[in-house]
Amino acid sequence: MSYAILAASLRSAMQRRDQEAIERLIAEMQPADLAEFVQHEHTDTVLSLLQHLPLDQRAVAFGYLSVALQEELAATLTDRKLGELLQHMNADERADLFKLLDEDRQQALLHTMPRAEQENLRKLSSYEEGTAGAIMTSDYVAIPAYYDVTRALATVRDTGTHAETVYQLYCIDTDGRLLGTVSLRELILADPDSQVAELMTEEVVFVTADTAQEEVARLVARYDLLALPVINGGERLVGIVTYDDAMDVAEEEATEDMHKGMSIGKIEGGLRSASLYELYRKRVVWLVLLVFANIFSGAGIAYFEETIEAYIALVFFLPLLVDSGGNAGSQAATLMVRGMATGDVRSRDWAKLLGREVTVAIGLGLTMALAVSVVGIFRAGTEIAMVVAMSMVAIVIIGSLIGMILPFLLQRFGVDPATASAPLVTSIADASGVLIYFAIATAVLGLPV
Structure with missing residues (x-):
């Protein structure tokens, strides 16, 4: 049922x-x-x-x-x-x-x-x-490597009842140091008189107890492990992190990054159980900071008041242009932050990615400029349409570069790249878009600065 x-x-x-x-x-x-x-x-x-x-x-x-x-x-x-x-x-x-x-x-x-x-x-x-030690379990089966298969299987029967997994067994020496692993299948199919040391795999993926839990989840996913052994400073086996616990960590980290991506602090215990005050507190700080960041957009508009007075039609296209820059920047930032989180993107890749982002942004800008120029011609004439089209290309390129570069800069200064959130990127791109748009309009239309 x-x-x-x-x-x-x-x-x-x-x-x-x-x-x-x-x-x-x-x-x-x-x-x-x-x-x-x-x-x-x-x-x-x-x-x-x-x-x-x-x-x-x-x-x-x-x-x-x-x-x-x-x-x-x-x-x-x-x-x-x-x-x-x-x-x-x-x-x-x-x-x-x-x-x-x-x-x-x-x-x-x-x-x-x-x-x-x-x-x-x-x-x-x-x-x-936040470490491997905090999410590991001591419910595992460890077998001395000098045991024969018959004795090893007896150990599995005796100690495996409460183990979280018996499919992967951990081979240790007399001091409890991790030597290798052997699967239950290999033990069952092996000659009963064979020694475990002859069967075990010595190339073992492991972590120490103080390894960050994000790294644990990444290794479990990368090597498709059922469990990851954890050792202490003396190489003694102290626990294992099972696949389900590693996936819980991955889900928690993805949720945390998503919250950061929207300028929301970590919510303890889940959304449904969070108090009204906690929801308010986790969201208010960034929203207030971004209010002041958006003042720069207003200052840019005020600076170009004469341009706006001369060509009031320019105002019609302002939301469209700045939103396009913010959207392009948010897309670029999302791709970079997620790439960094999964290990697909590293700091040394920034120069290569910069060239690719510029090329893609030019293509996006030209496509969007072509679409908006049609509206510009019917709405305000050829001259304004040209200003809008040129501005669209420039704003999309700049917005995309802001979204792509900001995560790298934050990582360089030891700040979580996920902080390069959509609201932050959008606010910066908006202010830049206003200045770019009216600067191009002033230059093309021959107005005094």
Whole structure:
């Protein structure tokens, strides 16, 4: 049964207070779907629905909830119940939830856990946010390289129950240093008396615990990995980052870049759960700054008042021209920022890309100039049409170059290129477009400056 049908049926059962139907429908739902269903319910309702799941499934569903809702639910649970939930969660999700709690609550929860799990939780929660250590899990299968295949498979059976993946196994030495990897398929098909060291691949893609999470996501995508091993300074294997966690990072980074691209700050917890004040605060700063940036456009218009008075028809084409420059610049900036984010574009490529952008911008400008010149002839005559056409070519070229160069400049000064947002590029291109348009008009029409 599809999620839409299950959700509608569950909603109906809740309205009827039919506990038997509620329990049956929740049992049919995937944990991720149940988490989506309860995301905007009252805390008491969420707890009541989650109680219908076995503890292990409840822990899985809990991991899919938003950070804000997890924090609310954790505050209502007793230390014993929260401790039980933590012990059944994946290691990385457990560490994320643990870090949301205050220090007193953390200490109380640690006392409810076995010593080995306490140490593991402390270690995972100690890594800095935004690093591989903060998103890795310790639920993996490691096999000493000197084991034979029979013993290695026995290790997989013993330790693989709670591992996030058993398809890729990690080979270590007696000190826990990463030596290589071997797939489960290779082990199953190998001679039982063969040594793991004979089967393993020694060329391993790995990261250190302090590697930026964006780099982790890039490597997982580039090499099509199910999981990426994480080592510490002594080359000891300390965890793995699974594909699904890496893709969560990629989605988060893409969302953050998109927000920056529209001059919006990072919204914690998602749009639907954000408060009105947070939405206001994340948007107001850049909008106010861009108001003052747009003053330059007004100053340009004021400077060419005499030109405008002599040829009032010029005003008709002003929005069309400056918007074209801003649009061309936004397109160029979007291409550059995305290229930088994916690694397709590097700083050293700027000269080559500059030449290509100029060529493309000339073609775009000429095409748009041809289209607008027809309007110019019918609206204001040949002379004005020529001014508009020349201005269109120049404005599109300049706007495109602003959009292309600005991300490189920001990166050069250590600022995130995504800050070269559409509003910022548009504001700069608008001011430039006004000056270019009226300067060309003044020169072509023979007016005094």
